[in-house]
Amino acid sequence: MCPGCAHRSAFFEIKQVYSDAIFAGDIGCYTLGVNLGVTDTVFCMGASVSFAFGFNKAFKLSDKNQHVVAIIGDSTFFHTGLSALIDAIHNNAKFLLVILDNSTVAMTGNQKTLSSPVNSLGEAVKPISIEKIVRNLDIGFLEIVDPYDFKKSIEVLKQSKDYIEKNSSIAVIIFRHLCVNTDEGLKNNPIIKVFVDNDCKGCKLCIDEFECQSLIFNEDTKQVEIDRKTCIDCAQCIYSCPFGSIKVLK
Numbered sequence: 001m002c003p004g005c006a007h008r009s010a011f012f013e014i015k016q017v018y019s020d021a022i023f024a025g026d027i028g029c030y031t032l033g034v035n036l037g038v039t040d041t042v043f044c045m046g047a048s049v050s051f052a053f054g055f056n057k058a059f060k061l062s063d064k065n066q067h068v069v070a071i072i073g074d075s076t077f078f079h080t081g082l083s084a085l086i087d088a089i090h091n092n093a094k095f096l097l098v099i100l101d102n103s104t105v106a107m108t109g110n111q112k113t114l115s116s117p118v119n120s121l122g123e124a125v126k127p128i129s130i131e132k133i134v135r136n137l138d139i140g141f142l143e144i145v146d147p148y149d150f151k152k153s154i155e156v157l158k159q160s161k162d163y164i165e166k167n168s169s170i171a172v173i174i175f176r177h178l179c180v181n182t183d184e185g186l187k188n189n190p191i192i193k194v195f196v197d198n199d200c201k202g203c204k205l206c207i208d209e210f211e212c213q214s215l216i217f218n219e220d221t222k223q224v225e226i227d228r229k230t231c232i233d234c235a236q237c238i239y240s241c242p243f244g245s246i247k248v249l250k
């Protein structure tokens with residue numbers, strides 16, 4: 001995934017709250033985050049939702065209370081995730097559905113999604129709202145959060161976990177942040193410069209757990225530093241150092 005990609009932030013946050021879950025992934029640019037610990041399966045478009053439904057059914061049959069999380073992108077949700085979700089709701093499934101909404105089809109060249117008021121030919125079209133669809137499906141838990149907001153995201157994820165346990169049903173979180181690999185996304189992204197301080201232990205946890213390519217290990221100093229050529233100054237990596245060595249430059 002690109003430096004500063006909000007999907008990476010969402011993955012990092014999901015991992016903090018649902019560390020014990022089984023994760024059904026899907027097809028899109030976020031599949032590139034397969035090493036971030038929240039993708040156990042990838043099969044075909046829409047399979048995150050149908051797999052989550054199937055896993056939940058299997059765990060129910062074996063009397064196991066296992067958390068299940070389906071993770072799908074916005075365009076894949078429109079493509080085939082929606083039909084699987086309807087089936088899962090109809091059959092009383094219980095899992096968290098995360099929809100990563102970057103408002104573009106990033107993997108294939110940033111085509112427009114169905115949420116856009118303009119299609120890829122520049123024609124005016126009727127935008128389809130993901131949240132309206134979810135609300136109309138009578139899902140009792142729907143939250144929309146910017147994954148760049150770490151604290152809020154963690155709070156919403158914890159709430160979803162409680163909701164799923166209490167209600168034994170599906171919860172939906174839409175993680176919404178424009179793709180930073182689009183002109184509009186980059187232009188609107190916050191600019192917060194960070195640096196790695198001299199107390200860096202060189203443990204590489206930030207690199208292993210967060211995997212931003214702009215975090216690089218200096219073999220001479222045995223410490224991590226920021227690659228200024230590729231870093232987009234998003235400050236999302238500050239949460240990845242448990243020792244607080246990645247700091248905002250003031």
Ligand code: SF4
Pocket residue numbers: 196199200201202203204205206207223224240241242243244245246
């Ligand atoms: S910045 Fe933090 S997590 Fe990364 S290597 Fe240094 S001490 Fe470890």
Ligand code: SF4
Pocket residue numbers: 003004194212213214215226227230231232233234235236237238
């Ligand atoms: S600020 Fe951190 S997370 Fe953002 S692009 Fe730079 S190194 Fe990556």
